[in-house]
Amino acid sequence: MDIHSEQAEPGRDETAARRHTIAGEQGPLINLAYRLLGSLADAEDAVQEGYARWYALSREQQDAIGSPGAWLSTVVSRVCLDLLGSARVRREHYVGEWLPEPVPDAMEWSGRRPSAPLDPADRITLDESVDMAFLVVLDSMTPAERVAFLLHDVFRYPFTEVAEIVGRTPGACRQLASSARRRVGDARPIAAQATRARVVRDFKRAWETQDIQALIELLDPSATATADGGGRVTASLTPIEGGAEIARYLVGLARQAGTLNLLERTVNGQAGLVATDRGKTVAVYAFEIAGDHIQRLWVVRNPLKLRVWMQR
Incomplete structure (x- = not known):
C-alpha cells in the first residue's frame, strides 16, 4: 500500500465533491438568468461567465467563500444587469418587434431519449414567473427595476443583497421593486x-x-x-x-x-x-x-x- 496515495485521497474526494456542488448550481442559475434576461441564449452566456469567474479564482479565494452558490448567483445577477443595459442598445437595431425567447415543457416531447443530456431549456422551472405575459411586462421595465423586483419578489433576496447587486441603496431598491410590482399587478390577466x-x-x-x-x-x-x-x-x-x-x-x-x-x-x-x-x-x-x-x-x-x- 502507498501511504501517500491514501493520504491524498481525501483531498481528491473533497475537490470532486466541491466540483459536483458547483456544477449542481447550473439549474438554479439558468432559471435566475432566464427570468432576468428573457433570453435562453443570453442566460447561458451569463451563467458561463459566472462559472468562468469562479474558476478564475485561486483555490484559497474559493475556500474563503462560504456559499459558492450565493456567490455565483450574485455574479450572474450582475452580469445580467450589464447585459440588460446593452440589450436595450442592441434592440434599437432589431428588425421588427422583440419578444422573449419561448421555452417548452420537455415532458410533452416524446421524441426525446430518456438518456439524452438536459439542455438549458429543460432546466427552466415553468411557473408564473416565466409566463410570456409576465416576461413582456418585465421587458418594459428599466434594468434596475427588473432585477430588483425579480431578485426580491421571485427569488426572495433581502433588499440589502439586492442593493449590492444593483448598486443602489436598499431603500431605492425597495422603491424599484414596488414600482415594478404595480406594473405586473396591472397587467396580469385572470384565467384558469x-x-x-x-x-x-x-x-x-x-x-x-x-x-x-x-x-x-x-x-x-x-x-x-x-x-x-x-x-x-x-x-x-x-x-x-x-x-x-x-x-x-x-x-x-x-x-x-x-x-x-x-x-x-x-x-x-x-x-x-x-x-x-x-x-x-x-x-x-x-x-x-x-x-x-x-x-x-x-x-x-x-x-x-x-x-x-x-x-x-
Whole structure:
C-alpha cells in the first residue's frame, strides 16, 4: 500500500465533491438568468461567465467563500444587469418587434431519449414567473427595476443583497421593486388553466378551418398580435390591432401556409401552440387570456429563438 496515495485521497474526494456542488448550481442559475434576461441564449452566456469567474479564482479565494452558490448567483445577477443595459442598445437595431425567447415543457416531447443530456431549456422551472405575459411586462421595465423586483419578489433576496447587486441603496431598491410590482399587478390577466387550454384549443380549431367569425368571437375586440421574426423570416414588423383585423390576417396566413401543422403545447408554462412545416418548428404562439377571450397573441418566428424547439 502507498501511504501517500491514501493520504491524498481525501483531498481528491473533497475537490470532486466541491466540483459536483458547483456544477449542481447550473439549474438554479439558468432559471435566475432566464427570468432576468428573457433570453435562453443570453442566460447561458451569463451563467458561463459566472462559472468562468469562479474558476478564475485561486483555490484559497474559493475556500474563503462560504456559499459558492450565493456567490455565483450574485455574479450572474450582475452580469445580467450589464447585459440588460446593452440589450436595450442592441434592440434599437432589431428588425421588427422583440419578444422573449419561448421555452417548452420537455415532458410533452416524446421524441426525446430518456438518456439524452438536459439542455438549458429543460432546466427552466415553468411557473408564473416565466409566463410570456409576465416576461413582456418585465421587458418594459428599466434594468434596475427588473432585477430588483425579480431578485426580491421571485427569488426572495433581502433588499440589502439586492442593493449590492444593483448598486443602489436598499431603500431605492425597495422603491424599484414596488414600482415594478404595480406594473405586473396591472397587467396580469385572470384565467384558469383549464379555461386557457380550452380557448387555445378553440382558437386552433377555428384557425385550421379558416372560420373568421369563430376567431373574431375568441379574440377580444381590442386584442393585439405581435410577431418576432428578427428580420430573418417574414413577420409583421408592427403589432396588429383589433380582433377582427387579427382574424382576417390569420385566415390569410392559413390560406398561404399549405403544409403548416398546429400542435397544442405548453409555452412558458401556459397553453400555447407550435406550428411545424414538414416536421420543422417554424413558429411558437403564446397567449394572454382573460375570461374567455384572447387579449394578446405573441408569435415568435425568429429561428434563433426556436433552436430548442427544433431539437425536439
